[in-house]
Amino acid sequence: xxxxxxxxxxxxxxxxxxxxxxxxxxxxxxxxxxxxxxxxxxxxxxxxxxxxxxxxxxxxxxxxxxxxxxxxxxxxxxxxxxxxxxxxxxxxxxxxxxxxxxxxxxxxxxxxxxxxxxxxxxxxxxxxxxxxxxxxxxxxxxxxxxxxxxxxxxxxxxxxxxxxxxxxxxxxxxxxxxxxxxxxxxxxxxxxxxxxxxxxxxxxxxxxxxxxxxxxxxxxxxxxxxxxxxxxxxxxxxxxxxxxxxxxxxxxxxxxxxxxxxxx
Numbered sequence: 001x002x003x004x005x006x007x008x009x010x011x012x013x014x015x016x017x018x019x020x021x022x023x024x025x026x027x028x029x030x031x032x033x034x035x036x037x038x039x040x041x042x043x044x045x046x047x048x049x050x051x052x053x054x055x056x057x058x059x060x061x062x063x064x065x066x067x068x069x070x071x072x073x074x075x076x077x078x079x080x081x082x083x084x085x086x087x088x089x090x091x092x093x094x095x096x097x098x099x100x101x102x103x104x105x106x107x108x109x110x111x112x113x114x115x116x117x118x119x120x121x122x123x124x125x126x127x128x129x130x131x132x133x134x135x136x137x138x139x140x141x142x143x144x145x146x147x148x149x150x151x152x153x154x155x156x157x158x159x160x161x162x163x164x165x166x167x168x169x170x171x172x173x174x175x176x177x178x179x180x181x182x183x184x185x186x187x188x189x190x191x192x193x194x195x196x197x198x199x200x201x202x203x204x205x206x207x208x209x210x211x212x213x214x215x216x217x218x219x220x221x222x223x224x225x226x227x228x229x230x231x232x233x234x235x236x237x238x239x240x241x242x243x244x245x246x247x248x249x250x251x252x253x254x255x256x257x258x259x260x261x262x263x264x
Contacts, residue, residue: 004051004102004109012046012077016120017087018215021110023073023096023171026127027193027200030172032224033125033207034092040219043076043090049109053102054095071095073106075113084216089114096170107174115182122179122186125207126172129195138206141190143168145180149187156214158189 022034037043050072058068073093080087091110097103111122128141142158144150150160167173172188179186189210191203205224212219 003053004049004105006075006109006113007048007050008046009048010044010046012044012079014077014079014087014089014117016118017077017089019089019091019114019119019122020211021091021122021124021171021175023091023093025096025170025172026129026195027191027203029127029191029193029200029203029207030125031092032199032201032204033191033211034090036204036208036224037078037088037090037211037219038076038092041078041088041217043078043088045074045076047075047113049073049075049093049106049113051097051102051106053097053099053106055098059094073110086120086215088215089117089119103170103174107171107178110171110175111178111182111184115184119184122175122184123211124172124175124186124188125211126168126170126188126190127193127195127200127203128190129193131195138192138203140206140210141192142187143173143176143190144187145176146185149185153187157210158187 020034020037022030022032022037024031050070054071058070061067061069071094073091076090076092078088078090097106114122128139139159140157142150142153142160144153144160154160168188172190176186176188189207191200191207193200193203201224205221208221208224211217212221
């Protein structure tokens, strides 16, 4: 029996789209960026991913009407509206896998699914935790497999050197590796965050500013904090559950590391 499945709701016609992953992780930067793009671009859902590797829980609606739903990851698409834009696939989700095997299985399913659309680039989004709480302008860090991708994005302002990351845990790193294995260019973008905030609007804004500029998108950035707060209750529920159930599977961070460096 298959433990991870993708349910296709419709099959859009897309032209070499950019794939953007925004799953839960440090500072919920990826999920916040994905959610904001979906809302402001009015992207349309076309597939859902379900997995036995997600936490074993049914989510109840916040309006207390007794309605429940399964944890899932969702695929949305946006069709370019002018010649300067690109088609986009956005992945957003309630959770990541609780176990290492699930991470590998799910990321393979995701890449196998999106490669049918011949994506031009895979961009994963996470948080780069510094362990320092401040209100300064946030840097966007990057990691990639190919030197040419690093060089290209470095010219656009992404910082690759002196990050002392050490490791990237979860979908943000594995999707880049799986994409490259399938000959798809890929990069992981990481918003600088303290690692102490459940959800970081300022880091979200920094990554969004880069993404919108890179994709020639013009969107209203004024409602970022409002949108981030709207998802707070759901985030708290999932975060609390996933921390309890996956803590035993997480590798311990060395006390000698200058940065926390966990990306999810």
